[in-house]
Amino acid sequence: MDTSRSYLEPSSFSKKLAATIIIVYTVITLIPISWMVMTSFKNVNSAISYPPEVFFEPSLEGYVNLFTNRSRQSQEYLDSLPPPENWYEELVRSREMVITGPSKFLGRYSNSMIIGFGSTFASVFLGALAAYAFSRFRVPLKDDLLFFILSTRMFPPIAVAVPIFIMYRKLGLGDTHLGMIILYTVVNLSLAVWLLKGFMDEIPKEYEEAAMIDGYSRLQAFFKVVLPQAMTGIAATAIFCMIFSWNEYAFAVLLTQFNAQTAPPFIPTIIGEGGLDWPAIGAGTTLFLLPVMIFTIILRKHLLRGITFGAVRK
Amino acid sequence: MSQIKIANLQKSFGDFSAVKNSNLTINDKEFFVLLGPSGCGKTTTLRMIAGLELPTSGEIYLGEEEVGMLRASERDIAFVFQLFALYPHMNVKNNLSFPLKMQGYSRSEIKTRVEEAAKLLRIDHILNSSISSLSGGDRQRVALGRALVRRPKAFLMDEPLGTLDAEFRELMCLELKKLHIDIGATTVYVTHDQLEAMSLADRIAVMDGGEILQADEPAVIYNKPATKFVASFIGSPGMNFINIDQGISNEQSTLNIEGTDFNIPKQYEISKSKKNSFGIRPENLSLTNEGGLKGSVFGVEYLGSRKIVTVKTNFGEIKVKTNISTSVKINENVQVKPSNNNIIIFDGETDRSLKSEFMN
Numbered sequence: 001m002d003t004s005r006s007y008l009e010p011s012s013f014s015k016k017l018a019a020t021i022i023i024v025y026t027v028i029t030l031i032p033i034s035w036m037v038m039t040s041f042k043n044v045n046s047a048i049s050y051p052p053e054v055f056f057e058p059s060l061e062g063y064v065n066l067f068t069n070r071s072r073q074s075q076e077y078l079d080s081l082p083p084p085e086n087w088y089e090e091l092v093r094s095r096e097m098v099i100t101g102p103s104k105f106l107g108r109y110s111n112s113m114i115i116g117f118g119s120t121f122a123s124v125f126l127g128a129l130a131a132y133a134f135s136r137f138r139v140p141l142k143d144d145l146l147f148f149i150l151s152t153r154m155f156p157p158i159a160v161a162v163p164i165f166i167m168y169r170k171l172g173l174g175d176t177h178l179g180m181i182i183l184y185t186v187v188n189l190s191l192a193v194w195l196l197k198g199f200m201d202e203i204p205k206e207y208e209e210a211a212m213i214d215g216y217s218r219l220q221a222f223f224k225v226v227l228p229q230a231m232t233g234i235a236a237t238a239i240f241c242m243i244f245s246w247n248e249y250a251f252a253v254l255l256t257q258f259n260a261q262t263a264p265p266f267i268p269t270i271i272g273e274g275g276l277d278w279p280a281i282g283a284g285t286t287l288f289l290l291p292v293m294i295f296t297i298i299l300r301k302h303l304l305r306g307i308t309f310g311a312v313r314k
Numbered sequence: 315m316s317q318i319k320i321a322n323l324q325k326s327f328g329d330f331s332a333v334k335n336s337n338l339t340i341n342d343k344e345f346f347v348l349l350g351p352s353g354c355g356k357t358t359t360l361r362m363i364a365g366l367e368l369p370t371s372g373e374i375y376l377g378e379e380e381v382g383m384l385r386a387s388e389r390d391i392a393f394v395f396q397l398f399a400l401y402p403h404m405n406v407k408n409n410l411s412f413p414l415k416m417q418g419y420s421r422s423e424i425k426t427r428v429e430e431a432a433k434l435l436r437i438d439h440i441l442n443s444s445i446s447s448l449s450g451g452d453r454q455r456v457a458l459g460r461a462l463v464r465r466p467k468a469f470l471m472d473e474p475l476g477t478l479d480a481e482f483r484e485l486m487c488l489e490l491k492k493l494h495i496d497i498g499a500t501t502v503y504v505t506h507d508q509l510e511a512m513s514l515a516d517r518i519a520v521m522d523g524g525e526i527l528q529a530d531e532p533a534v535i536y537n538k539p540a541t542k543f544v545a546s547f548i549g550s551p552g553m554n555f556i557n558i559d560q561g562i563s564n565e566q567s568t569l570n571i572e573g574t575d576f577n578i579p580k581q582y583e584i585s586k587s588k589k590n591s592f593g594i595r596p597e598n599l600s601l602t603n604e605g606g607l608k609g610s611v612f613g614v615e616y617l618g619s620r621k622i623v624t625v626k627t628n629f630g631e632i633k634v635k636t637n638i639s640t641s642v643k644i645n646e647n648v649q650v651k652p653s654n655n656n657i658i659i660f661d662g663e664t665d666r667s668l669k670s671e672f673m674n
Contacts, residue, residue, distance in 0.1 A: 206399035209366050212386040213393045214413035214460070228403040 033289070040282030047278040061095075062279025064088045066105050066270065066287075070097040105284060108266040113291065114177050115262055116246040119184035123241045124234055126185070127192025128200075132222060134193070135200035136208075146197075149190045157187050158250045168255055175259045180252070184245035192237050199233025200226070235302030239295065246292050263288050316377035316467045316500060317342045318363060323372035325358050332358040334524040336372070340468075340517075343498045345491070349511040350521035351547070356504045357472055359521070363502060364470050365389045376467055392461030394471040398453045400445045406432075406456050407441040413464045431459045434493070450478050454486060458493070468500040475510060487513055508548050512536070520544045537595075537656065538673055542665040545593050545658065551622065554599070555591040555660070556607070556629045562590055562659050562668060569659075572628065574605065578657050579672035587662035596622065596635040598656045601642065606649030607632070611642045625650050 010018070039047050041058040070092055078098070084090040092099050130149075134142060164183065165174075173179030203226060211221035227234070253265040267284040270277050296303070318340040325333040333355040340346040348356040361367040363374055365386035374382040381389050392413075400409050410428045419427070432438040435455040440448065448456065454474060461469055475483045475490075491514055494501055505511055511518050512532045519529035520543070528540035539545035545553040558571060562585040568575045569592065578592075601623065609627030616638075623634045623642055632650055642648060659668045667673050 204397065204399065206395045206397055207401065209386070210393065210395060210399040210401075210460075211412070212366070213364060213391065214464070215387045215416040217385075217387060220416075225401055 036282050036289075037286050038282075039278055040286045042279050042282070044277065044279060047282070048275075059091075059279075060088070061091060062277075062281075062283035064091055065277055065280040066283040067103055068092070068099045069101050069103050070095075071100050072097050103270075104266065105263075105270075108261055108263045109287070111177065111256075111260055112246065112262040112264070112288070115180045115184065115260065116242060116291070118177070118181040119188065119245045120238055120241045122181060122185040123188035123192045124196075124238050127189055127196050127237065128227065128230065128234065129222075130189075130193045131196035131200045132226065134197050136205060146194070149193050152186075152190045161251065161254055164251075165254055175256050175261075177260045180256065180260055180262070183251055183255070184241075184248060187248075188241040188244055192241060195237045195240070196230065196233050199230050203229050232302045235299040239299055239303055242295055243292055317375075318468055318500060318502065319373075319375040320359070320363070321373045321375070323359070323362060323374065324370045325355075325362060325367060326370045332524055333362070333369075336524075336526050338519060338526060338529060340500060340502060342500055345494050345501045345503065345514055345516045347511040347515035347518045348502065348504045348521060349506070349508060349518050349547075351506055354521040355524040356506075356521050358524075360470050360472055360502060360504045363468075364391055364393045366393075390464075390466050391468045391470055392464055392466040394457050394461050394469065394474045396473040396476050398457040398474075400453060400456055400460070402445050405442055405444050406437065406448070409445065409456055410441075410459050410463055413460060417464070427463045428459075431462045434462065434496070435459050451482055451486065454478065458490075462497070466499075468502065471501065471503045473505050474503075475507075476505075483510070490514060508550070512548075520547060522547070538667070539593075539658070540667055542591065542593070542660045542667075545660070545667075549595060551596055551633045553593045553595050553658075554632045555593050556632070558590050558592050559588065560590070561585050561588045562661075572607065574607070576652060576657075577655065578659065579655050579670040581659065582669040582671070582674075585659070585661050585668060586664060589662035590668075591660045591662065593658040593660055593667075594652055595656065596633040598652055598654050599632070599634040599650055600653040601625075601634060601636060601640060601648045602651045604649060606651030608647070608649055611644050611646045611648055614642060614644070623648075 038054075038056075040062045041060070042053070042056050043059045043061045046053050046056045047062075068088070073096065075096065078093055078096065081093075081098070084093055089099060133139060134146060139145065168174040168179055168183075171179075173182065207225045207229065208218065208221040211225045212218060216224065247264060248262075249264045252262045256262065256265070263284065267281055267288065268276075270280045270284060318338075320336055320338045323333055323336040323338075324331065336355075336359060348359060350356045358367060362369050362382075363376075365381065365384055365388070369382050372382065373380050376389060376391070386393075401412065404412065407428060410431060411424045414424045414427060428441070429438065432441055435458055437452060437455045437459060440452060445453065445456070457474065475486050478486060487510060494514075503511075503514060515532055517529060517531055518535050520527045520535060522543050528535060528544050535544060536548055539548065539553070542555065546555070556571065558569065560569075562569075562581050562583070564582065564584050565580060567578060567580045569578050570576075571592070607625075607627050607629065609625040609632065611623060612626040612631060613624040615622040615624075619638060621636050621638055621640060623636055623640070625632045625634060625648060627650065634650055655672060658673055659670065660666065661668055
């Protein structure tokens with residue numbers, strides 16, 4: 001028996017087993033995502049060919065279709081036009097169509113950005129203030145209030161869709177950015193308060209006491225001393241809030257149509273000729289994935305520390 | 315620098331009263347120590363002086379100004395925390411300049427002051443280090459530095475040496491004392507360690523159960539404790555107490571215990587109780603063959619220069635500090651006798667020491 005290793009060190013067999021499980025799991029989870037990315041680079045025919053094509057000639061048709069509106073024209077009309085000015089016009093014309101204008105995708109995408117980041121910022125900011133108050137002050141009925149806040153997550157948000165729909169129509173918040181930001185903030189806030197309260201509890205109150213002795217008000221101490229130290233928790237909370245508001249579909253379908261429609265309800269409605277335009281949908285979802293991915297990668301360091309926070313400290 | 319005065323100070327947390335009706339005057343430039351076991355109210359008192367807790371009632375004067383209800387940021391005092399509370403997201407230099415930035419000093423003024431404080435505390439070589447890379451002693455110095463740069467009216471310290479190891483604590487004690495002499499700042503220092511208190515303080519206030527039992531110079535606290543608690547809390551080992559089932563009358567100068575007459579200092583006060591205690595410090599006792607309290611040796615501890623002999627008597631265990639040359643064996647029959655007149659009678663009802671020729 002090999003006795004040279006420490007008893008705390010996993011054996012090489014369990015290391016290999018763990019690696020195998022992780023690799024298999026990663027492959028399984030990555031199949032749909034890589035299929036989606038592949039679809040975005042296929043052309044309309046190869047996307048729906050059977051058996052499915054794993055190797056194909058890449059094309060940017062999906063992306064062009066995603067960003068443009070096109071109309072089919074007769075060959076005579078196409079011939080009468082001046083030669084195409086750029087590669088995407090050429091691509092569209094090769095399908096016997098002309099570009100009639102930009103699609104709505106960019107607008108929907110920026111709506112998603114505004115609403116996603118806006119509500120994430122609002123949830124984390126308000127959540128941090130509330131969590132700090134719950135953590136430090138003697139709040140009457142503190143436990144009941146905290147439970148009440150948590151209880152707002154005990155039913156699926158869509159269960160209250162009808163009252164919210166009516167309220168939003170009366171208040172004129174339907175199909176507005178502000179309305180969607182408020183809605184997602186409300187849903188995320190309870191999570192933010194609970195997560196951040198845990199982090200705030202871990203920060204010794206001596207830090208802000210020291211700052212207050214040093215001449216700062218409590219609010220200044222909160223911003224200058226407490227918040228920087230709660231960065232881990234803030235990052236973790238921000239990712240969770242961002243993922244929710246970015247991906248939210250049901251309320252977006254129900255409450256937005258033109259002005260504030262986000263990308264999730266828009267992408268599946270991209271219809272090409274004679275059916276769904278799968279490469280364009282693939283391109284839309286691929287682009288849709290990027291911001292959250294980048295956001296998570298930027299905050300990843302904090303996220304990993306955030307999840308294990310408190311377990312190894314001190 | 316200012317005098318600090320607290321008058322009728324009280325603090326309750328719900329039903330629990332943490333500080334009861336305290337009165338205290340801390341003189342300008344004095345090193346004043348609040349000493350007591352945990353939960354005695356010393357830290358609460360300090361935090362009220364700092365403005366981190368608001369008193370339930372009573373007044374706190376900083377110099378001439380009544381500050382009891384002012385916010386901490388408005389009091390111009392510095393506080394050194396037990397766990398230092400250095401801002402971990404800033405380096406040493408930024409920690410030191412943090413209080414100055416708030417007060418709107420110019421960049422060059424801040425730089426001069428930070429460098430001055432750093433030089434005084436010998437931390438000028440680590441100004442750009444991060445807090446997490448510092449040793450305990452350096453963190454301690456940075457915490458002191460952050461208090462120093464502002465030149466506040468008073469320094470408040472809450473067990474600042476509590477987390478350091480014993481050897482280093484001694485060194486920091488000396489440094490603190492020297493620093494105090496150099497800058498002459500009014501300092502209030504909280505500790506539960508009597509050695510720290512004795513070696514640092516100009517005056518000590520001993521607290522227990524939210525009350526200030528005695529506030530005086532270390533020698534007076536040690537030799538002439540005002541209450542039984544002070545007598546037992548101060549000194550290592552603490553004072554010996556022998557329960558006597560008799561009252562004390564005025565002018566009494568002998569006391570009969572188990573048939574033997576002992577001389578005691580002439581008493582100036584009549585005891586309220588019939589069950590009092592006879593208190594004497596271990597170094598004021600000696601071992602003898604006759605004319606003392608009978609007992610047998612229970613334990614002998616060698617302390618290098620001294621020995622502590624524990625004698626089991628009918629009145630419980632009595633500790634005697636003897637010369638190193640004294641040789642006694644476990645279970646040997648010995649007698650214990652006062653070697654001088656430093657004897658205090660504590661009233662059984664009030665636990666206070668009775669006035670006498672010695673306790674005047």
